[in-house]
Amino acid sequence: MSNSVAIVSGAEVGREFTVGEVLLVGRGPDADVVISESDVSARHAELSPNGDGIAIVDLGSTNGTFVNGERVVKTRQLGVGDRIQIGGTVLEVRSNTPAASDVKLGPPGLEVTRVRQIPTVPTLRFDSGPLAGTTVPVGSQVVVGRDPATADVLLEGDTDVSRRHAVFSPAGEGMTVQDLGSTNGTFVNGRRIPAYAVALANGNQVQIGDSVIEVMISAPLVVAPPAAPAPAQAPPSQAPNSIEVIGLVKQFGTHRAVDGINLHVDPAEIYGFLGPNGAGKSTTVHMLTTLLPPSGGTARIAGFDVAKQGARVRATIGVALQAAALDAQLNSWEHMDLQMSLQGVPKSERSKRKTELIERVGLTYAADRRVGGYSGGMKRRLDLALALVHRPRVLFLDEPTTGLDPQSRTALWEEVARLVKEEGMTVFLTTQYLEEADVLADRVGIIDKGEIVAEDTPARLKAEIGRPTLEVDPAEGEDWSAVGSVLERFGELASAQHQGVAVRLRPGVEGLADVIRALDAAGLRVANVELHTPTLDDVFLIKTGHSLEGGGGGSDANAEA
């Protein structure tokens, strides 16, 4: 049995969590104990069993972690009765009693390896409006509206609410919300949602008319047998090409440009770091490449600490920064000579290496010309070649295709993909172009206002917020209900954005051809077919409340307040 902590003040008083292994406490979606308050950082603190008690580690949070009123500097041992304050929530350490969530299931010998809180039905809590104070479980579809005949949750008297305004649906372990074509829209975290279903996370605020509804979703109880022993391998922080960041902070005066981010990049992975201007992307890259000392946290590149082993980090990495800093008076060969000399490339290798790299980036025809006469794309290609002279294991590309034409951009993407595939290089790529992250990155981390708000593969991030919706416009005179019947075989019918019939496709339904064939087989004619798929911008919108494309502001690199 393990010690536990219980919430004694704040939202969800009475909830108890067993600390059988490391529990992450924070505001972010990957936290084990989610506290949805603005004073709480995405990854705020960690609780872990330590001897007979519990240890707490502050992960570089903005507003601090307090134990019995004293701020935790880095780590602190906790005893029974100690009170932890994180934001407005107070947790109390309880003695070794079997919590309700401490459950052993399955045959004898099966151990519980990861326990979270007891699963509950996703719930809506009305914080304002006609139903303020009411909670509504979402065990099945719940329609919110003003029509007594069709609405499951009636918002009477609110003229901003349509008769059938929106529907909340359970979805796996969470829930989704879909606007049903309302006049005044449905808003999540302050932004109007599009026509298709949008996945909700714990703590999201949904507004319908005057009603503000808080989403409450619990993490599931996960019971698993002991894992098979993993094959012996170096820990991630010592893997030859990896990047490991824990609680990284950069503070300029009172402004926190990077606020305690955590990320890990595996060897030979392309990690896309996505965010608007001023989010903290370039500041993060400057810290990881030793150009800026961190204010807090740690970062290791290929096992070397950026703050303590800067020289080793620099020997391991290649960097192409946002500005391709080239001397206009030198040509490509001269740049290569200078860079190789500075990097200490042996003289016997220089000639062959520079020819190879110039050829690889397609600049042989222009290598004798001064760089001052190069186009933007040519300069970027030379910049990439210069970053590779010393055969780095980890490559940092800071917005490498900004300002490039589509052809140059594609060429650069192909070269980056080749470097990873053929040379096993790890690439950390910052970008504000969704397409670039979508096409190139194996995993994407989305940063906003100095915090990572989401991290996963592009496909999973998009799938998390909703499935594609197929919208079919039947031909004139066609039987709409028949079209609907065919489409229902492929998913749930949804509200159409235009005049038509829409279906939210089930997972696994990928090809339009199946749907078209089914319509054709039924003898139904269609005038138009549109497929609406969630984009990374939709992911960004849901996670941050504003759009990435055209959003953000201020300079990312000039982060002084």
Added chain:
Amino acid sequence: MIPSIIFPLFMLAILACAGAQATKVPGFPTKSYITFVIGSTLIQGAVNGTTVAGQLLAGDLETGFVNRILLTPVRQWVLLFAQLAGVAMVGLIGSIVFIGVGLIFGVHVKAGAGGVLALIGVTLLVVIAFGAIGLLGAALTGSAAQVQALFALFLGLLFMSSMLMPRNLITQDWFKTIATYNPLSYLVEANRSLLISGWDAQALALGCGFAILFFVVAMTGAVFAMRRRMERI
């Protein structure tokens, strides 16, 4: 090369012609005004090291070229000293040109052949000192335009020194006071002593002392300013 060599030569030509009558002032230390003024020409060229070094560094900061260098094994202080090496080379060439032109037009070096080498040495010291000031300006401002303004400042200070007339013969008290407290006067007088007096230990010590002081203070400041500037990226 234009501000470092051509402009000072231009000034030398003007001053040598316009100031020739000054040698008739009782107590003037030499009958050759060009011999008198060439010492300040050397300093004028050296002071321009401020602009040369400063603008180069500021330009590299503005374009991000410094980041490229700092991502290699090269350290910040090495980068700064390397900039000075280039400035010193320009200063060396300038010194040789000025002395050569001066000798052609009748300049006599009282301290002899050794004095010529000492002239070059003092000038190089001043070049490096003012180069360091330029680096400090670049590290503080990060702007080539702002660094360029330093040249005008130092040129003005140079005219407010004993550049055109020995301090003891300046009749205007306010000007004499400024020239006395102006460190550039001692840099000029160090060179001038080699040309007119021979080996004057006090003049050389004062001139070289000021140059070394400027170099140490400016270079220390430049190193710290660069570190702080790189933290603000």
